[in-house]
Amino acid sequence: xxxxxxxxxxxxxxxxxxxxxxxxxxxxxxxxxxxxxxxxxxxxxxxxxxxxxxxxxxxxxxxxxxxxxxxxxxxxxxxxxxxxxxxxxxxxxxxxxxxxxxxxxxxxxxxxxxxxxxxxxxxxxxxxxxxxxxxxxxxxxxxxxxxxxxxxxxxxxxxxxxxxxxxxxxxxxxxxxxxxxxxxxxxxxxxxxxxxxxxxxxxxxxxxxxxxxxxxxxxxxxxxxxxxxxxxxxxxxxxxxxxxxxxxxxxxxxxxxxxxxxxx
Amino acid sequence: xxxxxxxxxxxxxxxxxxxxxxxxxxxxxxxxxxxxxxxxxxxxxxxxxxxxxxxxxxxxxxxxxxxxxxxxxxxxxxxxxxxxxxxxxxxxxxxxxxxxxxxxxxxxxxxxxxxxxxxxxxxxxxxxxxxxxxxxxxxxxxxxxxxxxxxxxxxxxxxxxxxxxxxxxxxxxxxxxxxxxxxxxxxxxxxxxxxxxxxxxxxxxxxxxxxxxxxxxxxxxxxx
Numbered sequence: 001x002x003x004x005x006x007x008x009x010x011x012x013x014x015x016x017x018x019x020x021x022x023x024x025x026x027x028x029x030x031x032x033x034x035x036x037x038x039x040x041x042x043x044x045x046x047x048x049x050x051x052x053x054x055x056x057x058x059x060x061x062x063x064x065x066x067x068x069x070x071x072x073x074x075x076x077x078x079x080x081x082x083x084x085x086x087x088x089x090x091x092x093x094x095x096x097x098x099x100x101x102x103x104x105x106x107x108x109x110x111x112x113x114x115x116x117x118x119x120x121x122x123x124x125x126x127x128x129x130x131x132x133x134x135x136x137x138x139x140x141x142x143x144x145x146x147x148x149x150x151x152x153x154x155x156x157x158x159x160x161x162x163x164x165x166x167x168x169x170x171x172x173x174x175x176x177x178x179x180x181x182x183x184x185x186x187x188x189x190x191x192x193x194x195x196x197x198x199x200x201x202x203x204x205x206x207x208x209x210x211x212x213x214x215x216x217x218x219x220x221x222x223x224x225x226x227x228x229x230x231x232x233x234x235x236x237x238x239x240x241x242x243x244x245x246x247x248x249x250x251x252x253x254x255x256x257x258x259x260x261x262x263x264x
Numbered sequence: 265x266x267x268x269x270x271x272x273x274x275x276x277x278x279x280x281x282x283x284x285x286x287x288x289x290x291x292x293x294x295x296x297x298x299x300x301x302x303x304x305x306x307x308x309x310x311x312x313x314x315x316x317x318x319x320x321x322x323x324x325x326x327x328x329x330x331x332x333x334x335x336x337x338x339x340x341x342x343x344x345x346x347x348x349x350x351x352x353x354x355x356x357x358x359x360x361x362x363x364x365x366x367x368x369x370x371x372x373x374x375x376x377x378x379x380x381x382x383x384x385x386x387x388x389x390x391x392x393x394x395x396x397x398x399x400x401x402x403x404x405x406x407x408x409x410x411x412x413x414x415x416x417x418x419x420x421x422x423x424x425x426x427x428x429x430x431x432x433x434x435x436x437x438x439x440x441x442x443x444x445x446x447x448x449x450x451x452x453x454x455x456x457x458x459x460x461x462x463x464x465x466x467x468x469x470x471x472x473x474x475x476x477x478x479x480x481x482x483x484x485x486x487x488x
């Protein structure tokens with residue numbers, strides 16, 4: 001299901017988006033449409049700009065050129081009269097409510113329990129009552145199989161458990177789009193499975209658009225509707241997992257995949 | 265000549281020194297409160313102010329830290345009147361202590377805030393927390409515990425510098441001891457008592473700071 005169907009507004013659209021760090025061009029005129037509920041895996045060598053894509057969509061990075069749309073509305077710009085100007089803080093906050101993100105290093109709040117981590121934003125941002133927020137948080141922590149760890153602090157949890165709390169925390173804001181930035185890269189190998197299981201369940205049972213930067217090719221294959229291979233700030237090749245991972249056309253893709261397979 | 269300790273004289277001057285110690289503690293507390301508040305102003309101006317304000321703030325911090333406290337005390341008390349600003353000895357002394365230590369406090373605040381990992385700010389943005397909530401619920405609770413022992417040390421340091429106020433005739437402990445000594449030509453007892461007073465209060469403060477530190481550390485067992 002490649003989302004270039006013109007009759008439907010894509011959930012997320014990158015239009016000629018560029019980003020530089022000094023002289024280094026991390027993204028070069030990126031065009032990418034993602035349909036509602038589509039699951040997209042982003043792969044590529046380090047420095048190819050894949051994490052930057054997620055960070056820009058989460059408004060953690062400013063873009064230098066181009067526009068990002070969410071449900072047809074610009075995330076990065078807003079209308080002022082007839083012209084588009086850079087989005088102000090209020091506009092960004094409103095648009096950001098559509099998007100949730102899970103980080104490589106969890107970034108849980110260390111001074112709050114698992115439960116409090118999941119309640120903080122729903123209470124202070126969405127205005128839920130403490131009871132409503134607790135109910136929602138407990139339900140989500142149950143879903144990630146941490147119902148028994150509600151009152152544990154992050155330092156008392158394993159890496160895999162922390163990452164599952166982080167997933168529940170992001171979901172508590174009911175985003176339409178979930179971003180996963182190398183969420184298993186910081187985990188011991190035996191803990192990867194429990195996190196991927198949670199993400200797989202999520203993708204099967206919920207209407208969520210998901211973007212995932214990953215090095216787990218096996219998981220990308222099982223999870224994604226589409227795989228995008230990034231190279232030097234551009235999408236060098238994209239297609240269904242079967243097509244891209246088993247029958248890559250692009251020379252760079254072939255090189256990358258054989259290097260990854262060799263590394264195991 | 266042999267060492268003499270006059271207990272009669274000791275009991276006679278103890279109440280006088282006791283009253284003077286109140287002035288010492290007042291100067292310490294008021295000076296430190298000023299340092300805490302003004303230090304926060306300096307830290308915010310330096311970190312979040314417009315460029316020109318940052319440079320002015322850095323200039324103030326550096327020049328205050330690079331000159332002796334005694335000179336700053338004299339400046340406020342003897343030089344400012346030339347410009348029409350006349351301060352009482354106590355006010356000038358407290359201000360000098362407060363300004364001097366505010367520059368140290370501002371550095372403590374800055375280091376404390378910068379030590380909170382960037383990922384905490386990013387997670388707060390990703391959860392759409394407002395800047396105010398981010399500060400109040402996420403950043404400040406993580407920044408404060410490591411600051412406490414350092415600020416506590418500065419409190420004790422400031423306390424130990426209050427005898428400098430005797431140079432501008434504030435009737436704190438040291439000045440009182442000097443006057444007593446010059447009246448009776450007996451310096452041993454008043455100066456020793458003043459030393460003991462500082463020792464006892466410094467030790468008590470150290471214990472209190474440990475307590476607060478311990479309390480904060482057990483409360484945030486979270487930190488990685």
